[in-house]
Amino acid sequence: MKIYSRILRYVVSYKKYLLVSILLSIVFSVLSGISIYLTIPLLKTLFLNNGSGSVPVTDENFIRHSMQYFETFIFSGGKGKALMIICVLIIVAYMLKNITGFYQALFMQKVEKGVVRDVRLAMYEKVNMLSLRYFTSERSGNLISRMTNDVNAIQAGISATFLNLLREPLLIMIYLVLAISLSWKMTLIALIVFPFTVLVIVKIGSSLRRRSMKMQIKTGDIISIITESIYGAKVIRAFNAQKFLHKLFRKESDELYFLTLQNVKASELAQPITEFLTIVAGVMIIWFGGREILISNTMQPEEFLGFLFIIFQLVVPIKNLGSVNNRIQEASASAERLFDVLDHPIEIRDPETGINLNSFNESIEIENVNFEYEKNKPVLVNLNLTIKKSELIALVGPSGSGKSTFADLIARFYDVTSGQIKIDGNNIRSIKLDSIRKLIGIVQQETILFNDTIRNNIIFGLEDVTEERLHEVCKSANAYDFIMETANKFDTIIGERGLKLSGGQRQRISIARTLLRNPQILILDEATSSLDNESEKIVQDALNKLMQNRTSIVIAHRLSTIKDADKIIVLDNGKIEISGTHDQLMNSGDNIYRKLYNMQFK
Ligand SMILES: Nc1ncnc2c1ncn2[C@@H]1O[C@H](COP(=O)(O)OP(=O)(O)O)[C@@H](O)[C@H]1O
Ligand SMILES: [Mg+2]
Incomplete structure (x- = not known):
């Protein structure tokens, strides 16, 4: 975590962009909530068979309270007009949501790419100060891989922290509040099942860190062979060493292949498992809610459907939140290798109050x-x-x-x-x-x-x-x-x-x-x-x-x-x-x- 917070220090110089992006992501979350909630009056207009769907405002719940006022307003002009208003509102809400989403992503990219540039610059300047001893003891490919792969890998961690870690819980909260306003009983079921899902995802992710570390090192070895083959093109031909090098390269490539596959397995597993668990949760809710409607008649059908929409919308932020851990883990693994270079002691120190010798006399x-x-x-x-x-x-x-x-x-x-x-x-x-x-x-x-x-x-x-x-x-x-x-x-x-x-x-x-x-x-x-x-x-x-x-x-x-x-x-x-x-x-x-x-x- 210490390593990770060090990477975040590079973000400070982009705090303006970051702030805009964070604000936009809040607006985005609210708009997402509104967009999805609008489906309930839509369904209502479709289900209604009498002319006016206005309901007496009786509920004590704030959200339902305002919703009922809203419904009274749209249904005041009859069913046909209500449908038109709802359709226009849905279009506007989704349009605003997506425009906000676009600008939010754009500003986040400015932060990420800026940090990548700054870290790479710091790395390059460090490389030019390292003692010559470093270059004889480390493989060049290792350094190249750090300056390319690892520098790029840290950006995923930045958006994970400042976007997903903020937006997803906010979205989850908004959806949950909407869900609770419709049925706290069914929301409770969702709350029991979903944290379990997230836990499974986090478990899968924790093994990713070690694997990605190994993968980067292997990639470095491969780059080393490639650079040496370029520099040694003549020697390789002169000594007929192609076969030997092909064998070596194939061995390293195979190892990388298997490491990557293992890594992919872990990260690809996360997605289907999340989805499956969410669906299981959803079905449990449908079963429970269905009985609620059929038997005890405590919920309107359009509310029940709206509730389901909201609950299934929850899948997306929960999934993203599930991968946040992986991404932060991978980013920290890369950051560790970067700081390993950045912290490498400078052997030949320039004396701070050194003598400026302008000529040689004796x-x-x-x-x-x-x-x-x-x-x-x-x-x-x-x-x-x-x-x-x-x-x-x-x-x-x-x-x-x-x-x-x-x-x-x-x-x-x-x-x-x-x-x-x-x-x-x-x-x-x-x-x-x-x-x-x-x-x-x-x-x-x-x-x-x-x-x-x-x-x-x-x-x-x-x-x-x-x-x-x-x-x-x-x-x-x-x-x-x-x-x-x-x-x-x-x-x-x-x-x-x-x-x-x-x-x-x-x-x-x-x-x-x-x-x-x-x-x-x-x-x-x-x-x-x-x-x-x-x-x-x-x-x-x-x-x-x-x-x-x-x-x-x-x-x-x-x-x-x-x-x-x-x-x-x-x-x-x-x-x-x-x-x-x-x-x-x-x-x-x-x-x-x-x-x-x-x-x-x-
Ligand atoms: N970067 C290095 N790391 C470890 N040993 C080295 C390094 N450079 C040279 N040596 C060793 O130091 C000794 C002296 O090398 P060098 O000064 O290059 O000799 P010369 O220039 O007289 O041929 C040799 O034994 C060589 O193997
Ligand atoms: Mg010599």
Whole structure:
């Protein structure tokens, strides 16, 4: 319930619409009562055989009292006129009722859809703040399913709460009052049978919650496979893995199918059971009431028929009320999964009164840094290193030795497990995140581009970028010529993840993007490793221009590119194995760097 009331807090900003909708639903309920009650005088006109049906006003019951006045009025002009008045009144009542119903639904939708939009927005903003760790530990499909299915599922709970939970009891009350005014004895029977019906419905509904939870998780798994198959289209074909994946997908689909069927069974059962129980109740009432008319003659036939109409009208609100519980349960199940994401702790906290570091002047210090992704699995062990301004530092070592992790720590994608990293003497945890990210530029092995124009991929959110500046950085990044050769130049859309470009072209776009930001510290993480010789030369040339007048940390696969580094750090198993300049390392006996170097050049 706590979860559910949290969802309702999103409704607050739509309280105006909500209020209108609630008012309209009250009007709607009253009009429904009037519409149905009008059938009694209608029946009376049809049954009557004398000219005037006016009855002496004797009843003490308020509703019957006013009804009798009303009847006296319509029957004053004779039977034919009475029929016409009643028909017109019925048409008007139903018309007003349905118009109110329409606007009431419209305003409720404004609330529901608005909440859906707001929750989805909150989710998206949260996703962009989550630690990178989250994405490696959760399946992407899970997140996608939460942002689509679950966000949509909460809206059913909103109308259930504010519409059905209000309108249905009101309708039931109105119908009951009308029924009591006709026969309290028969109403009593209805009152005994109907709550029992509702109880059965609620029981069925309570099992829905668990099932819908399982269903959502399964849906997430399926979306994960689909997204991976889209991203991995080439690999799947290259390795002939279609059969394997089809089998996997079929298994997941079958499981979802059975879960859904179970779920459907529960929810579909609710309806026939309600209807059957209502009919049983109705028949019991007819039986009782029939005897009342036939034997004791205490009720007019038209009143008895009117009573039956009203009692059967009760089915609709009771049925709706029965499903309210299901809908609220399902909505809370979804809400739970949404809040699970929204409440996920933000690992990398932006310090509230953080330092705004606008320039890098002295050094980056890495002091006794240890890091682990998972508890007790150290990835980096007791690192100590000082990187001075304008230096070129190279990180080498076997794959899996922790080079990328080290770079991620400097950009504060992760926080160190122990020790500290300082920029110009400030612990990076006390520096504003966006000022760290502004200082540091990163070019990775795999460039992620978005399905947008070349221009937007390079500018990527920067403001006030002049066309000259854009062309200038593209020229430095050796990207200008190929961009000009594309169909729409800077406005060419590059396809999802930039797949319409070659690896080298993507890399040069990425370099242009970094150049445009003019970061003082540069991290190149195997930026040329996935390229062929030809494009590697062009990209390396662009990188060299990028590195000019900057402090650079270069992770390189090919040792020839880092021979001139001020310091080469050799990482192995998360530890600094040895460090020094190329010459120092080559001349200090048998070491891992010399081995790696000789392997590449002999
Ligand atoms: N997100 C992650 N979660 C858990 N372990 C990881 C994660 N990323 C990398 N690792 C592990 O950390 C170690 C270092 O990885 P990485 O820094 O990428 O190495 P390198 O860049 O030197 O090849 C590897 O053993 C790798 O399996
Ligand atoms: Mg790496």
